[in-house]
Amino acid sequence: MSYPPSTGSSGQGGRSYPAPPPPPGSAPPKGTSGGSGGNKALVVAVVFLGFAVLVAAAVVFVVAGRGADEGSASQDAGAGAQGGGDGAGGAGGAGGAEDAAAGEGEAEGSAEEPQEDTVVFGPDEELSIEVVSPQTYVDLDGDPPLVVEDRVDGYDFVLRPNINGVAFENSGGGIAPLPEGGEAPDRAACLDAVETNGSTGTGFSNGSRFCVQTDQGRVAYIEAVSSPGGTGTATVQATVWE
Structure with missing residues (x-):
């Protein structure tokens, strides 16, 4: 078969055929846009x-x-x-517990070992008093107590003979008579007796008992061992607390 001669990419008056591909390794024909620029971008x-x-x-x-x-x-x-914070709280808690335990121990020690009253004279020391007319003065604040016939400042009681025997008196009202035959009171009981039942005087006979508050604020317990029933020698047992 024969073909008419080609005049280019398109022949006039005849068919057009594409150009055959270039052989391998040959450069593309000029005028064609290659892919190198697009690939680089x-x-x-x-x-x-x-x-x-x-x-x-x-x-x-x-x-x-x-x-x-x-x-x-x-x-x-x-x-x-x-x-x-935990460490400080623990230390504080431990210290507080130790302080509380120490305070409880001291309180228990105080409760178990009550302080004893300080005794100035006695206890139950015998004292002889010569009862004279008009009266004999006794000052319990001395050691031993002072017994004189003449009036002294700060005396605590007098023994005065009268038709009924002997009177036990204190014009300041610091004498509290106690029932006979009871137990000897302590300082607190004696002071309470004076504050609640104090008087200026009462009778003095064998077995009579008294609580007295002294001029200097001390507290004394007096018990009559013997009474002359007038003038003469009286004997008492006395305890004086600070």
């Missing part, structure tokens, strides 16, 4: 995008690392403060 875009992704990842990693460090530091500081 694509490569640059990919490289730039990859670089941006790496930069963003690095920023995220750095920020996350800082947050983790700050959170760890905050946790450590909180744990340290809590540990310090």
Whole structure:
């Protein structure tokens, strides 16, 4: 079969046929647009995008690392403060418990060992008093007590003979008669008797008992061992507390 001669890419008055492909290894014909420029732009875009992704990842990693460090530091500081508070609270609690135990021990010791009253004269020391007319003065604040016929400042009671025997008197009202035959009171009981039942005087006979508050504020317990029934020698047992 024969073909008409070709006049170019399109013949006039005849069919047109595409040009045959160039042989391998030959350069493309001039005037054709190759893919090298497009490929270069694509490569640059990919490289730039990859670089941006790496930069963003690095920023995220750095920020996350800082947050983790700050959170760890905050946790450590909180744990340290809590540990310090627990330690201080424990030490304070232990000290408070020891102080409370010591206070309870002292209170128990005080309850078990009550303080004894200080005795100035006695206890139950016998004292002889010469009863004279008009009266004999006795000062219990001395050691031994002072017994005189003449009036002295600060005397605590007088023994005065009268038609009924002997009177036991104190014009200041510091004498409290007690029932006969009872147990000897302590200082507190005697003071309470004077404050609640004090009088200026009462009779003095064998077995009579009295509580007296002295001029200097001391407290005394007096018991009549013997009474002359008038003038003569009287004997008493006396205890004087500070």
